[in-house]
Amino acid sequence: MSRSGAAKTRAWGRRDIAARAAAAVIGGYVVAAMATTCLAKVLPLARSEATAAATLLSFLFYTAAILWSFAAPSAVAAWVALVAVAGLAGIAGALAS
Amino acid sequence: MKRSFRQAMAWLHGWAGLLGGWALFMMFLAGTASVFKDEITAWMMPELPRAADPLVALEAAAARLGDVAPDAERWTITLPSERFPGTRIAWQPRADVTDLGPRTRREVLDAESGRVVTPRETRGGDLFYRLHYRFEISEPVRRGWWLSGAATMFMLTALATGLVVHRRFFRDLFTFRPGMGRQRSWLDAHLLLAVSLLPFHLAIAYTGLVPIMSTVMPWAVIANYGDERPALVQAADMDAARSAYSRDREDSTIRRHRAGRPAPLFDLRVLAERAGERLGGPIGSITIRNPNDANAVVEIVRKPGGELSNRPRRLYYDGVSGEPLAVSADIGPVAKVQAAMYGMHMARFAEPLLRWAYFLAGLASTVMIGAGLVVWTLKRRSQTERGRLSLVERLNVATLAGLPFAMAAYFWANRLLPLDMPERAAGEVRVFFAAWGAVLLYAALRPSRRAWIETLWLAAAAFGALPVLNALTTDRHLAASIASGDWLMAGFDLTAAATGAAFAFAGWRVARAVRGAPGPAAVHAAPSRERVEWPTPPS
Amino acid sequence: MADAAVLTLAFLAAACAAFRMERHQRSVFERPAAAGWRRAFGAGAIGAAGAACVVAVATHGPAIGVVQWMWVLGLAAVAVGLVLSYRPRCLPWLAALAAFAAALTGAAA
Numbered sequence: 001m002s003r004s005g006a007a008k009t010r011a012w013g014r015r016d017i018a019a020r021a022a023a024a025v026i027g028g029y030v031v032a033a034m035a036t037t038c039l040a041k042v043l044p045l046a047r048s049e050a051t052a053a054a055t056l057l058s059f060l061f062y063t064a065a066i067l068w069s070f071a072a073p074s075a076v077a078a079w080v081a082l083v084a085v086a087g088l089a090g091i092a093g094a095l096a097s
Numbered sequence: 098m099k100r101s102f103r104q105a106m107a108w109l110h111g112w113a114g115l116l117g118g119w120a121l122f123m124m125f126l127a128g129t130a131s132v133f134k135d136e137i138t139a140w141m142m143p144e145l146p147r148a149a150d151p152l153v154a155l156e157a158a159a160a161r162l163g164d165v166a167p168d169a170e171r172w173t174i175t176l177p178s179e180r181f182p183g184t185r186i187a188w189q190p191r192a193d194v195t196d197l198g199p200r201t202r203r204e205v206l207d208a209e210s211g212r213v214v215t216p217r218e219t220r221g222g223d224l225f226y227r228l229h230y231r232f233e234i235s236e237p238v239r240r241g242w243w244l245s246g247a248a249t250m251f252m253l254t255a256l257a258t259g260l261v262v263h264r265r266f267f268r269d270l271f272t273f274r275p276g277m278g279r280q281r282s283w284l285d286a287h288l289l290l291a292v293s294l295l296p297f298h299l300a301i302a303y304t305g306l307v308p309i310m311s312t313v314m315p316w317a318v319i320a321n322y323g324d325e326r327p328a329l330v331q332a333a334d335m336d337a338a339r340s341a342y343s344r345d346r347e348d349s350t351i352r353r354h355r356a357g358r359p360a361p362l363f364d365l366r367v368l369a370e371r372a373g374e375r376l377g378g379p380i381g382s383i384t385i386r387n388p389n390d391a392n393a394v395v396e397i398v399r400k401p402g403g404e405l406s407n408r409p410r411r412l413y414y415d416g417v418s419g420e421p422l423a424v425s426a427d428i429g430p431v432a433k434v435q436a437a438m439y440g441m442h443m444a445r446f447a448e449p450l451l452r453w454a455y456f457l458a459g460l461a462s463t464v465m466i467g468a469g470l471v472v473w474t475l476k477r478r479s480q481t482e483r484g485r486l487s488l489v490e491r492l493n494v495a496t497l498a499g500l501p502f503a504m505a506a507y508f509w510a511n512r513l514l515p516l517d518m519p520e521r522a523a524g525e526v527r528v529f530f531a532a533w534g535a536v537l538l539y540a541a542l543r544p545s546r547r548a549w550i551e552t553l554w555l556a557a558a559a560f561g562a563l564p565v566l567n568a569l570t571t572d573r574h575l576a577a578s579i580a581s582g583d584w585l586m587a588g589f590d591l592t593a594a595a596t597g598a599a600f601a602f603a604g605w606r607v608a609r610a611v612r613g614a615p616g617p618a619a620v621h622a623a624p625s626r627e628r629v630e631w632p633t634p635p636s
Numbered sequence: 637m638a639d640a641a642v643l644t645l646a647f648l649a650a651a652c653a654a655f656r657m658e659r660h661q662r663s664v665f666e667r668p669a670a671a672g673w674r675r676a677f678g679a680g681a682i683g684a685a686g687a688a689c690v691v692a693v694a695t696h697g698p699a700i701g702v703v704q705w706m707w708v709l710g711l712a713a714v715a716v717g718l719v720l721s722y723r724p725r726c727l728p729w730l731a732a733l734a735a736f737a738a739a740l741t742g743a744a745a
């Protein structure tokens with residue numbers, strides 16, 4: 001392991017990592033839940049089919065949100081985007097019902 | 098403040114893999130063993146007779162149920178197969194005639210005579226199955242599902258980040274250099290197994306979520322079938338929503354209420370013969386609702402096979418007249434996909450070659466995870482984080498070598514615990530956890546390199562000697578099994594011996610590496626590859 | 637028989653894919669292969685993998701056939717990786733053997 005690798009890592013402090021991990025685990029789950037709720041209501045399928053399809057897809061959203069939490073330029077950006085997506089999905093779901 | 102995308106993903110891969118790794122190793126190893134769940138149970142019940150003609154078994158089972166539970170709510174007969182030689186029967190007493198409530202009773206029968214067999218009390222392969230999907234947690238079972246769901250998210254994260262980091266994987270395919278230094282070799286092994294079976298890892302991880310998804314991700318069900326309460330409140334108590342959902346999905350089960358008028362049951366053997374032609378395959382199990390009642394219904398289920406779905410094809414007959422009952426079995430396309438994903442994960446349909454492919458691919462996943470955990474420690478060995486490294490290394494020993502050893506100890510307990518011991522099945526499970534705990538303690542006290550070598554050798558001996566133990570404690574030893582074509586018993590003994598040999602090889606390699614003896618000359622000099630530096634964790 | 641054909645074809649496909657790669661040509665044949673050979677190995681890999689898929693699907697239907705094909709192909713790649721690591725010179729012989737067995741079992745199926 002080179003020194004440069006170690007030096008670069010210092011850029012992510014403990015608080016940064018904690019904020020990103022919380023965004024991934026909690027924020028990611030909320031995004032997945034909101035997107036699933038929204039899809040379950042808006043998918044043009046029979047009610048039980050839309051329910052199953054939305055639930056099957058939910059873990060893709062969760063995985064994507066986890067990756068984003070650590071790929072985002074900063075922890076704040078990670079949170080802002082997740083909250084925005086969850087909020088939009090929530091509003092869309094509420095309007096659809 | 099900035100890091101490249103790949104560096105960030107590499108960091109996430111390392112930490113998600115480490116934190117999820119031990120749980121995932123256990124889930125994959127136990128899941129791999131569960132591929133042969135029935136076969137393991139059969140080995141652990143050496144008192145079982147050899148398989149017999151399923152139709153003979155069916156008649157014998159119906160006679161037994163008619164004697165012991167003539168007015169039960171429901172009978173279920175699981176016919177013997179090449180995976181499990183006994184006939185398994187279960188019945189649910191009527192709720193109104195027993196103080197014990199509608200608790201299901203089970204028995205195993207000699208397929209040929211219908212005589213009740215009382216094999217030694219054991220949980221068999223079921224222990225591994227429960228470990229696999231709920232960490233052997235039963236109170237409440239949901240907690241186990243949440244844990245396995247969380248571990249699966251670690252797996253999906255590790256797979257996705259691994260894909261990003263190791264983007265040139267087709268160029269490195271097939272490359273495994275056992276002699277190029279330990280970190281390099283372990284990384285090669287990790288990559289070879291990861292890349293070759295990437296579709297398997299992805300598919301198994303994602304489909305593993307299907308059986309538990311309405312528990313861990315209930316929000317779509319609540320949105321479409323819930324009531325006016327806030328979603329979070331409903332999530333704590335959503336039986337109503339869930340049953341409305343399952344009613345709404347096409348449920349092809351025919352249910353009739355008991356008429357209360359006795360009527361003789363139609364000849365099950367005749368029904369089975371009729372159904373066998375229409376199902377296009379052998380029959381796996383038969384369920385009779387309201388037996389010996391005017392409203393009896395016979396449900397005949399095909400043996401899993403011929404399709405991925407976890408719900409094999411089935412036919413219904415009137416239990417008195419023997420007339421077929423029509424069922425609208427149409428389910429929607431999404432429900433079909435879901436059933437196929439579920440079935441693909443469970444592999445109940447898999448015929449011998451494919452079953453072995455599942456087993457070997459599962460082993461490959463398990464070893465991939467183990468190799469990843471080892472790479473994590475080797476990368477950091479030169480650094481100064483002694484405390485954390487030592488903790489990780491000890492947990493690695495206890496999991497990678499200790500868990501397989503505990504499985505072998507469970508098999509030993511099956512053969513050695515006294516047959517009349519009270520709570521014998523629970524005793525076997527206690528031996529499993531005690532063996533695992535003992536290795537953990539041992540790994541905590543021993544220098545980790547010694548602990549590695551010794552535990553690997555221990556696992557090698559425990560597995561390698563299983564066929565000998567079987568020969569000494571039963572009359573169904575390997576030579577007899579092979580001579581009589583009993584591939585169920587022989588298959589287990591041979592697999593145990595092969596597992597022992599694999600652990601002996603691993604122990605020998607690790608011992609040689611620790612002694613510092615040079616490995617075989619690198620068989621082909623590989624040009625050094627530029628590679629993303631895997632950043633070190635913050636201290 | 638059909639299952640044996642799938643196994644041997646998958647091994648052949650993985651071996652051809654390895655022969656197509658320069659690094660493995662060096663370890664197996666001691667020198668890089670000519671461009672014509674590279675193309676032939678590439679075509680062989682795709683052809684054998686495709687044939688394995690066809691046999692698996694014809695035997696077990698599209699759903700189970702594709703599952704069997706993917707898992708077996710992955711395991712064959714692991715096997716080829718192990719042979720290349722420990723006994724690289726054996727790989728051409730094993731591949732020839734696999735081709736022969738695939739022809740026999742395929743004809744029988």
